[in-house]
Amino acid sequence: MPQDFPHIASQLGRIRDRIAEACLRANRPPGSVTLVAVSKTHPAEAVRAALACGHATFGENRVQEAEQKFTSLRVDHPDLRLHLIGALQTNKARDAVRVADVIESLDRPKLATALRDAMAREGRQPRLLVQVNIGDEPQKAGVPTAEADAFIRLCREDLGLPVAGLMCIPPVEDDPRPHFARLADLAGRHGLGILSMGMSNDFEAAIAEGATHVRVGTAIFGGRPAPA
Template structure:
């Protein structure tokens, strides 16, 4: 049974192979370890293996982990990647460095208003329902231009990019299609933001354990990997 360090090494080798295949720089993708439901000991093991960025889905669970893992000398970077209800935005604004799952303007407005002034702006991504699935959260592509223009003007947050979780596909060429669509959306929105004299987006949060090669081929800058690092998820307690 492989250790977490062995798993991280294997994932990093996959990343580098995919980056070389795409003709991209070796440091152009951040590996985000999805640590939801994983114990503190597992996160510490991943940190010892060199990872510094961790993704959480559940605020109460994340709050406990962040408190236990605080280290002023070598701070970790915390990303919220799960559904975010309006009544829980305050703690997200206080605890996290990134929120990837902003799926409506109201959430962005609340995060902006509730981000403590002493902290750096909160990095956010707009979640896109790239496959137009009725059961899945996210903005539809037709909504993005209006929402992005409004979000880009809010204080206390910085609009960094787009995030998507496409439905599973088996073949890599099929996997690439929704990622390519997300990249095209990001690039189109950047033209709009530049025209409005707003900072363009630099982030595509896309790709997980089963499709990270396809995501990297289409320009992912953050890939979110859980099971291939930590193994099967531990049950919530």
Template sequence: MSQAAQNCSRSPSEISLLAVSKTKPISDIIAAYQAGQRRFGENYVQEGETKITALADDYPDIEWHFIGPLQSNKTKIVAEHFDWMHTVSRDKIAQRLNDQRPTNKPPLNVCIQVNISQEDSKSGVNVNDAATLAGVISQLPNLKLRGLMAIPTATDDIRIQQQEFASLKSLYDQLQQQHPSIDTLSMGMSGDLDIAIANGSTMVRIGSAIFGER
């Protein structure tokens, strides 16, 4: 990450590492924590809840991010246990997270998932609808709009990666002018973090490069 930042004349301090710990045992999370890692991402609601509950007493400073698809009947678990939610793409989900966020917790940090590749199989809001959803989220008192997240096309074609990351960065810059709370561009994974960082990512989601393949 530091090398990638230096290659594009950015400060490494501008980019956060989110360790994607889905399907990994709690012992792996503890090992990463002892190495200095504090932000962890989970894709599955029940698995994430189990890990958060198990580690809450001994590791209260872990920051938990939900980065997977979320069904409306499971929003309560995310609202009650997680610190961040990266995959909001519908008004209904945003409203439920807001209504179910406990009053003794700070607002849930939220990123809008954008379907930047425009693939039918991908979750996320259409680029043209992101501003409307951002407006809805910004009015919900128990949510804090933090930025955008995307999963690009699974390809080794650097031109496609570049185009999609640049498109998301452009949208991010536009929305940031309207919503000062926006400060997070969640894009880039183990295989494409260099190009993501070159295109302005502020948070990379890394799983296999830290924990090994599933």
């Protein structure tokens, strides 16, 4: 265990326990939910501390940071899985395809086309999640709810993309459960098995509504380090 991060083991253990308890309350198997430990802005040594606890699935917001942090970590940890969860620019599509195992922020046709082309060039197909702006908030990324069905069909049927599920971030001021339920219904209509929903403050509610992946950062790694 890296000496500077002794808190990560205990905090990771608490989150795992809470996930297991939430699964039991929802009559779901404890192993039915994958924890994505969001390590954005935290150093590689913090990730190593989580890896030392047997955790292998992480989330990053920025492609460049993900490349710098995880390229070397994969050498010693070939089972590591990396999710890109931040807004993705089309000019970063090829880098994202190269580094990520899952891209959770597919939200517009231009990006869908860029990812299709990048996958063809790289010979690699990370799983894709369509990010839905489940609260239709103007300041947030994600495909609007009214356009989600058509966009999912475009990605899968017209572009042949490996769309495996959906992701959302509900409005902070709302009860998240109706938003999570709406996303689960949308996924069900399209036969999509992955639901990435729920973060540090609401992941238990997300599990109750069918989340298969929860994205937890602060509750594991602590607050984001201050900019240098």
